[in-house]
Structure formats: structure tokens, C-alpha cells
Amino acid sequence: MDLTYTPEEEEFRARLREWLAGVLPALPPKPSPDDWPGRRAYDLGWQRMLYDAGYAGLHWPVDAGGRGATPTQHLIYLEETEKAGAPYVGANFVGLLHAGPTIASEGTPAQRARWLPPVLRGEEVWCQGFSEPDAGSDLAALRTRAWRDGDDYVVSGSKIWTSHAEVADWCELLVRTDPAAPKHRGISWLAMPMDAPGITVRPLRTLAGSTEFAEVFLDEVRVPVSHRVGAENDGWRVTMVTLSYERGTAFVGEVVACRRVLGEVAREARKNGRWDDPALRRRLGGLNAEFRALWRLTQWNVSEAQRNGGVPGVGGSVFKLRYSHARQELYDAAAEVLGPEALDLGREWTLDRLSSLSYTIAAGTSQIQHNIVAERILGLPKGR
Numbered sequence: 001m002d003l004t005y006t007p008e009e010e011e012f013r014a015r016l017r018e019w020l021a022g023v024l025p026a027l028p029p030k031p032s033p034d035d036w037p038g039r040r041a042y043d044l045g046w047q048r049m050l051y052d053a054g055y056a057g058l059h060w061p062v063d064a065g066g067r068g069a070t071p072t073q074h075l076i077y078l079e080e081t082e083k084a085g086a087p088y089v090g091a092n093f094v095g096l097l098h099a100g101p102t103i104a105s106e107g108t109p110a111q112r113a114r115w116l117p118p119v120l121r122g123e124e125v126w127c128q129g130f131s132e133p134d135a136g137s138d139l140a141a142l143r144t145r146a147w148r149d150g151d152d153y154v155v156s157g158s159k160i161w162t163s164h165a166e167v168a169d170w171c172e173l174l175v176r177t178d179p180a181a182p183k184h185r186g187i188s189w190l191a192m193p194m195d196a197p198g199i200t201v202r203p204l205r206t207l208a209g210s211t212e213f214a215e216v217f218l219d220e221v222r223v224p225v226s227h228r229v230g231a232e233n234d235g236w237r238v239t240m241v242t243l244s245y246e247r248g249t250a251f252v253g254e255v256v257a258c259r260r261v262l263g264e265v266a267r268e269a270r271k272n273g274r275w276d277d278p279a280l281r282r283r284l285g286g287l288n289a290e291f292r293a294l295w296r297l298t299q300w301n302v303s304e305a306q307r308n309g310g311v312p313g314v315g316g317s318v319f320k321l322r323y324s325h326a327r328q329e330l331y332d333a334a335a336e337v338l339g340p341e342a343l344d345l346g347r348e349w350t351l352d353r354l355s356s357l358s359y360t361i362a363a364g365t366s367q368i369q370h371n372i373v374a375e376r377i378l379g380l381p382k383g384r
């Protein structure tokens with residue numbers, strides 16, 4: 001594996017840096033965390049700027065409307081946008097980072113033409129309707145039913161922890177289409193319009209005070225059969241493609257953000273005298289090494305994905321596991337540096353610390369990632 005950058009890649013980095021330096025100062029102020037319509041407009045506005053400048057869907061294949069950039073260019077993009085403090089992908093997260101790539105890889109030409117361009121142009125937001133009250137880690141235990149009625153599926157059931165449901169136009173929805181089949185074989189993957197009659201979204205408030213996710217109740221919602229991605233009852237295989245994107249690449253840019261925050265924590269410690277404590281310095285040094293190692297692991301995963309035709313492999317689970325814990329350790333260290341100020345809810349680090357707790361749960365818990373690493377990488381026998 002060669003981790004050095006080619007002259008073309010360095011040129012790509014320089015052009016991107018220049019573009020970011022030109023556009024970022026003119027961005028409007030960020031909306032408040034609870035202003036969801038404002039956040040949607042802000043995130044989609046940024047997506048439109050990326051689109052107009054030719055940076056939208058950098059890692060998507062060209063025939064899906066993307067730039068067909070190499071995975072290394074994608075990494076450079078993530079690194080530079082984070083370093084420059086560019087807006088986070090935000091409300092566009094599901095569409096751009098896993099529903100879009102799943103449709104690009106598994107959808108029909110008509111599905112790709114309908115759903116991919118609006119994601120890239122920043123016109124439509126997607127959410128993910130996978131988890132249910134009794135089906136999170138054991139996702140295949142889901143019970144939301146869909147039965148055929150003419151050209152439609154009629155869907156009833158409920159979903160939970162659906163991020164951005166309040167502002168989404170579409171939902172990547174898992175439904176049970178064959179209740180008699182073994183649980184992994186009776187599932188289908190549907191694109192459900194969020195304005196269809198029969199959908200009720202009830203926001204849930206998080207520890208950090210925001211309503212970033214919701215319960216979604218589905219009462220005989222009609223979804224055209226043509227909105228199914230992949231074959232009927234083959235949704236588990238399609239889901240594995242979605243999850244590999246979610247664990248493989250979706251959190252990568254945030255490692256750069258953590259390195260930036262770590263630098264700020266060290267600067268704060270120097271200012272307030274905590275830097276004199278050798279134990280704290282060792283702790284921050286350890287975190288620095290951890291985030292550097294995670295960045296290298298990312299490069300390794302990306303180069304493996306390149307060899308395997310673009311779909312991230314199980315190495316994404318190692319990354320997700322380590323990253324979600326390191327992020328929590330970072331904000332614990334930040335709290336130590338801040339002292340009593342760490343309880344001030346007006347401070348960004350305080351809210352980030354609270355939300356970092358969710359990272360070892362979201363997108364597959366650490367226990368599940370341990371199982372995946374044990375079974376699929378180390379070849380250990382199944383626990384159950």
C-alpha cells in the first residue's frame with residue numbers, strides 16, 4: 001500500500017483549499033441546533049455550493065452523477081473541508097453517505113435517475129428507517145410489515161431513532177415482505193416518500209437537548225412497488241451494502257474534526273494552567289497518537305475498498321469501534337481541562353461531550369462491532 005500523494009492529488013488539494021478559502025468567509029451564520037428547517041436550508045445550501053463548484057458526490061461513480069474521484073481524493077476532500085471548518089454534511093448525511101451510494105450500486109437506471117441528482121444538488125433529504133423498538137442490534141428481527149396491493153406495498157409498523165425524520169423527503173425503509181421466511185430472507189428495502197398519508201413523526205429529545213431523531217409510525221402507508229431497491233425479500237443483502245457505507249466511510253471526516261478539537265483543548269490547557277499537569281499532557285499525547293492511527297487506518301480501509309471495487313469492507317468495524325471510544329475520551333479530556341466550566345451547557349464542548357455518548361450506540365453498538373471483528377476478521381466462532 002502506497003500512502004504518498006501523487007502530484008495530481010496534491011494539485012487537487014491545492015485547488016480545493018483555494019476554493020474553500022474563497023467561499024467560506026461569505027457563508028451565512030449557522031442556525032441554532034433546534035432550528036430544524038433552518039438547519040435543513042443551511043445544509044442544503046452548502047450542498048448546492050459544492051454541486052455548483054463540482055465537488056458534490058466526489059466519491060460517487062460518474063454514471064451516478066458523481067465525480068468518480070479516487071478514494072484518496074475523497075480523503076483529501078474530507079481532510080481539507082474539516083481543516084477549513086467547512087459545514088458538516090448535516091441533514092444530507094443519509095442521502096449522500098449511504099442511501100445514495102446504495103441506490104447507485106443496487107438501483108435500476110430509473111431509480112438512479114429519480115433519486116440521485118436531487119441528493120447531489122441539495123434538493124432532497126433522506127432519513128434511515130431501519131431500527132425498531134425490538135430490532136436494533138438484531139436488525140433482522142424487524143416487524144414493520146408490507147403487503148402487496150396492486151402496484152403498491154401497504155406498510156404498517158413503527159420505526160425509532162430515525163435521525164432527521166422531521167425534515168426528510170425520503171426514507172430508506174426496511175420492511176418485512178415475507179413473514180413466513182427465515183428472518184433474514186423476508187426483508188425488502190424501500191424508498192418511502194415522507195409526505196405519504198399514514199406517516200406520523202414524533203420527535204425525541206436527546207440528552208444534549210436537541211430533537212435530532214424521532215419515532216415514526218406507519219399506518220397503511222402506500223409505497224409504489226417500483227420504489228423497492230433490489231429484489232423482493234432480498235433487502236438484507238442490500239442492507240449490508242448500506243451498512244458497509246455507514247460504518248466504512250461515514251465517520252471519516254469527523255476524525256479530522258477530532259484532531260482539530262484536540263489542538264484546541266491543548267491550547268486551552270496552556271492558557272488556564274492545566275498543561276503543567278504531566279498526567280494530562282500524557283493523556284492528550286495518547287489521544288493525538290490514537291487519532292493519527294485512526295487516520296492511517298482510514299487510509300488502509302480506503303485502499304482496501306479500492307481493491308474490492310469501492311464497497312468498504314469489515315475494516316470499517318475496527319474504525320467505528322476505536323473512533324467512537326476515542327471521541328468520548330477526547331471530550332472527557334476536554335472536560336478535565338475545562339474543570340467546572342465543563343458543566344456550562346452554553347459551551348460547544350459540553351454539548352459535544354453529551355452527544356459523544358451516543359457514538360458507541362449509533363450505527364451499530366460497540367458490542368456488535370466486537371462481534372463482527374471477532375467473527376469476520378479474527379475467524380472466532382459465533383457467540384450464539
Ligand SMILES: Cc1cc2nc3c(=O)[nH]c(=O)nc-3n(C[C@H](O)[C@H](O)[C@H](O)COP(=O)(O)OP(=O)(O)OC[C@H]3O[C@@H](n4cnc5c(N)ncnc54)[C@H](O)[C@@H]3O)c2cc1C
Nearest residue numbers: 128129130131136137161162163358361362363364365367
Ligand atoms: C444518535 C443516534 C442516531 C441514530 N440514528 C438512527 C437512524 O437514523 N435510523 C435508524 O434506523 N436507527 C438509528 N439509530 C439506532 C441505532 O442504530 C440503534 O440504537 C443501535 O443499532 C442499537 O440498537 P438498540 O438501541 O435497539 O439496542 P439493543 O439492540 O437493544 O442493544 C442493547 C444492548 O445490548 C447489546 N447487545 C445486543 N445484542 C448483542 C449481541 N448479539 N452481542 C453482544 N451485545 C449485544 C448492545 O450492544 C447494547 O449494548 C440511532 C441511534 C443513535 C444513538
